[in-house]
Amino acid sequence: MPNHIMSCFKCSKKLTNNIDKQARSFFWGSDMKCAPVAWEEVCQPKSTGGLGIRPSAYFNNAAIAKLAWKVINDQDNWWSQIMRRKYLRKVSFFQAKKKQKNSIAWSGVLDARDLIMKGMRWIIGNGKNIKFWTFNWAFDCHLLHLIPDNKRNMINLEESVAESIINGKWDKAKLAFVLDPNIVKQILSIPLPVCEQEDEYIWGPSSNGKFSIKSATWLQYDHLRKHSQSKLINKLWKLNVQPKIKIFGWLLLRGRLKTRDRLSRFGIINDNSCLLCNRDNETADHLFGYCEFTKEVWRLANINTPVD
Numbered sequence: 001m002p003n004h005i006m007s008c009f010k011c012s013k014k015l016t017n018n019i020d021k022q023a024r025s026f027f028w029g030s031d032m033k034c035a036p037v038a039w040e041e042v043c044q045p046k047s048t049g050g051l052g053i054r055p056s057a058y059f060n061n062a063a064i065a066k067l068a069w070k071v072i073n074d075q076d077n078w079w080s081q082i083m084r085r086k087y088l089r090k091v092s093f094f095q096a097k098k099k100q101k102n103s104i105a106w107s108g109v110l111d112a113r114d115l116i117m118k119g120m121r122w123i124i125g126n127g128k129n130i131k132f133w134t135f136n137w138a139f140d141c142h143l144l145h146l147i148p149d150n151k152r153n154m155i156n157l158e159e160s161v162a163e164s165i166i167n168g169k170w171d172k173a174k175l176a177f178v179l180d181p182n183i184v185k186q187i188l189s190i191p192l193p194v195c196e197q198e199d200e201y202i203w204g205p206s207s208n209g210k211f212s213i214k215s216a217t218w219l220q221y222d223h224l225r226k227h228s229q230s231k232l233i234n235k236l237w238k239l240n241v242q243p244k245i246k247i248f249g250w251l252l253l254r255g256r257l258k259t260r261d262r263l264s265r266f267g268i269i270n271d272n273s274c275l276l277c278n279r280d281n282e283t284a285d286h287l288f289g290y291c292e293f294t295k296e297v298w299r300l301a302n303i304n305t306p307v308d
């Protein structure tokens with residue numbers, strides 16, 4: 001994988017699609033044409049039941065966002081210093097406009113600002129640098145998303161959090177004017193610093209507040225689909241067995257093994273009966289639990305039958 005290039009420059013869609021295609025082909029091999037699990041599902045995080053394979057476009061965006069994070073946070077990094085001196089002499093990082101004469105790397109870094117904003121979690125100090133409606137400071141999303149459409153023309157998007165704090169307390173009446181009472185209640189419970197201090201921010205998606213490419217990759221998914229067996233699947237990854245056994249177990253738990261029952265449902269074979277006992281349909285439950293033959297194997301191995 002051209003990780004180094006993808007960590008420096010924004011790649012074209014054609015290139016990232018091509019890399020994904022190669023990855024898909026490598027992973028499924030001869031099963032590529034009728035893959036048991038959709039690639040979008042494979043590319044979900046392991047915590048939600050996927051395999052944690054990162055789509056290359058998302059990885060690319062996350063890696064470039066890491067450079068952007070460096071520009072705004074790492075004062076000692078030489079590259080950041082050069083970029084700041086070259087492009088940010090008169091404007092802030094978030095106000096800088098994209099120009100034709102920008103280097104390819106810098107253009108990519110500017111494109112990463114949306115992702116940075118999405119993951120930035122602000123901690124209130126004096127509230128002067130935090131935009132009330134469009135920064136993540138109260139929740140993991142902007143407050144703008146939480147107000148009804150018909151009230152959006154009543155607000156000033158440039159308004160800062162400081163403008164909702166009066167004498168060290170939240171301006172309750174102002175918050176209640178456009179926000180749902182439950183949201184207001186949650187905002188009122190956010191503690192304000194006793195003495196004046198600058199606003200700070202962390203990288204919200206990481207538990208330690210530090211930027212990580214992994215968290216920035218998954219942040220780009222609008223909805224992570226949690227598989228119903230994701231808890232069991234997570235236990236599976238912790239087992240001390242060969243990777244191919246884990247993948248087999250993963251397919252089993254997702255109900256995507258090529259059992260005769262499934263093959264006959266897709267019209268690939270006509271007979272769906274179990275080859276071991278020839279009594280019932282060969283479903284995954286039957287094959288690994290209810291089949292008399294299997295029960296005997298479990299008994300000899302001194303393991304309780306999983307379905308009992």
Ligand SMILES: [Zn+2]
Nearest residue numbers: 274276277291
């Ligand atoms: Zn059987």
